[in-house]
Amino acid sequence: MKNKDVDNHVAEVVQTMPHSGIRKFFDLIEKTDGVISLGVGEPDYITPEVIREACMKALVAGRxxxxxxxGLPVLREEISCYLKTRFKVDYTAEQxxxxxxxxxAVDLALRAIINPxxxxxxxxxxxxxxxxxxxLAGGVPVLVPARAEEEFRLKKKDLIARINERTKALLLSYPNNPTGAIMERSDLEExxxxxxxxxLLVISDEVYAExxxxxxxxxxVSLPGIKERTILLNGFSKAFAMTGWRLGFAAGPDEIIKAMLKIHQYTMLCAPTMSQFAGLAALRNGFDFVDEMVSEYDKRRRIIVNGLRELGLPCFEPRGAFYAFPSIAGTGMTSEEFCENLLFEEKVAVVPGNAFGPSGEGHIRCCYAASQSKIEEALERMQRFLRRRQISNAAIL
Structure with missing residues (x-):
C-alpha cells in the first residue's frame, strides 16, 4: 500500500485538525539550549512528600x-466530602x-452528550x-469570544447571539487558562x-479552582437549579502539583455519569491505582501545601504583571490559575512572530495567544509557575528584546 493510500485512510476529522499550538511551538524549544520557559502550564513544585509517600506505601503493599x-470507593467518598466542604455542593460517591x-474527563463528557x-x-x-x-465527538465547536476590556469574562449577550436549534451545550472554564480570568458569582448567575x-447542558472545568x-x-454548580444540567470537572494536577500523576474526576447527574462510565470502561478501564491512593492523601493532608503554593504564586503574579506593564505591554490582572496574558499588539508583531523572535533572540519561551483561539491573537501567555529568579531574568531578557526591536524599527524608518 502506497503512503498516499495510507493517508487517505486517516479520518477526515483528524486530517483537518491542526496540531496543538502549544506543542507545535515547544518543538522549537527542544532545539534551543539555555531557555527560560514561561510556557509549560504546570507547577514548578514537586508533589508534596505526604502524597508521594502514600503512593509508595500503596506500591509496597502491592496495590x-x-x-x-x-475509581476507588474511598477516594470517591473523599471527593464528595471535598466538594461539599469547599464548594457547598452535594454529590454522592455514585455521582x-x-x-x-x-x-x-473533558473527552468523556463531550462524547457522552454529543450527537452528530x-x-x-x-x-x-x-x-x-x-x-x-x-x-472528535462529532460535534461542532462554536467559539464565543471573551475580551480583555471585559476582564475576559464570558458575557450573556455573546452566548445568546450564537445559540440556535442545534446548540446542545456550553463548555465553561474558570479560572481560565490562558488568561487567568475568573467569573464571580454574579457573572455566573447570568x-x-x-x-x-x-x-443547555454545561460542562464546567474548574481544575484551577484552588x-x-x-x-x-x-x-x-453551587448556583440554584443548575447542578442538574451541569457536569463538574476537576482534578489534582494544578492544586497539588500532580500533573504527571494523571488524576481527575467528574461529578454530575446520575445518567450522564453512567454514560461517561460506559465510555471510560471501554477505553481507560480505570485511573492508575497508585495515583488514586496519592489523590486520597492529597485531599486528606495536602491543603497546607496548597495554601503555601498559592501564597508564593501570588508574589510571582505581582512581579510578572508589574514587570510586563513596565515593559510597555498592557496586562490584564489575572485573579486565578498561574498565567499572565499581556497584549503585544503594540509591537507590530503577530503573537507567533513575537514568541519565535523572543525565543531565538533572547531564549525566553512564552506561548502565542492565538494557540488558544482567535481572541488570543495579539497576546502571549506567560506562566508564572516558575521561580521568582527565572521570572525576573525573563523580564530582563524581554526588556532587551523590546529595546532592540524599537531601535531596529527606528533605524528602518
Whole structure:
C-alpha cells in the first residue's frame, strides 16, 4: 500500500485538525539550549512528600491491580466530602467518576452528550483541547469570544447571539487558562440563566479552582437549579502539583455519569491505582501545601504583571490559575512572530495567544509557575528584546 493510500485512510476529522499550538511551538524549544520557559502550564513544585509517600506505601503493599472502573470507593467518598466542604455542593460517591486527568474527563463528557452535528459553545481564549475534543465527538465547536476590556469574562449577550436549534451545550472554564480570568458569582448567575432559558447542558472545568488571588472561587454548580444540567470537572494536577500523576474526576447527574462510565470502561478501564491512593492523601493532608503554593504564586503574579506593564505591554490582572496574558499588539508583531523572535533572540519561551483561539491573537501567555529568579531574568531578557526591536524599527524608518 502506497503512503498516499495510507493517508487517505486517516479520518477526515483528524486530517483537518491542526496540531496543538502549544506543542507545535515547544518543538522549537527542544532545539534551543539555555531557555527560560514561561510556557509549560504546570507547577514548578514537586508533589508534596505526604502524597508521594502514600503512593509508595500503596506500591509496597502491592496495590497495583485495577480498581473499580469508577475509581476507588474511598477516594470517591473523599471527593464528595471535598466538594461539599469547599464548594457547598452535594454529590454522592455514585455521582463521581475518577478519570485519567481532567483531559479524559473533558473527552468523556463531550462524547457522552454529543450527537452528530450538535453545537457546543466554547468561551475563548481557552485551553487548546476543547474545540478538537468537540470535533472528535462529532460535534461542532462554536467559539464565543471573551475580551480583555471585559476582564475576559464570558458575557450573556455573546452566548445568546450564537445559540440556535442545534446548540446542545456550553463548555465553561474558570479560572481560565490562558488568561487567568475568573467569573464571580454574579457573572455566573447570568450564564446560568442562559443555560436554563435555552435548555443547555454545561460542562464546567474548574481544575484551577484552588488557585485564586483575592477572590474565593465561585463554583458554577453551587448556583440554584443548575447542578442538574451541569457536569463538574476537576482534578489534582494544578492544586497539588500532580500533573504527571494523571488524576481527575467528574461529578454530575446520575445518567450522564453512567454514560461517561460506559465510555471510560471501554477505553481507560480505570485511573492508575497508585495515583488514586496519592489523590486520597492529597485531599486528606495536602491543603497546607496548597495554601503555601498559592501564597508564593501570588508574589510571582505581582512581579510578572508589574514587570510586563513596565515593559510597555498592557496586562490584564489575572485573579486565578498561574498565567499572565499581556497584549503585544503594540509591537507590530503577530503573537507567533513575537514568541519565535523572543525565543531565538533572547531564549525566553512564552506561548502565542492565538494557540488558544482567535481572541488570543495579539497576546502571549506567560506562566508564572516558575521561580521568582527565572521570572525576573525573563523580564530582563524581554526588556532587551523590546529595546532592540524599537531601535531596529527606528533605524528602518
Amino acid at each position: 497495583t491491580k485495577y480498581t473499580s472502573n469508577c 463521581i467518576l475518577v478519570t485519567v486527568g481532567v483531559s479524559e 452535528g450538535d453545537e457546543v459553545l466554547i468561551g475563548e481564549p481557552c485551553y487548546v483541547s476543547y474545540a478538537p475534543n468537540v470535533a 450564564i446560568a440563566q442562559v443555560a436554563k432559558n435555552y435548555d 488557585l485564586t488571588y483575592g477572590k474565593q472561587h465561585a463554583s458554577f
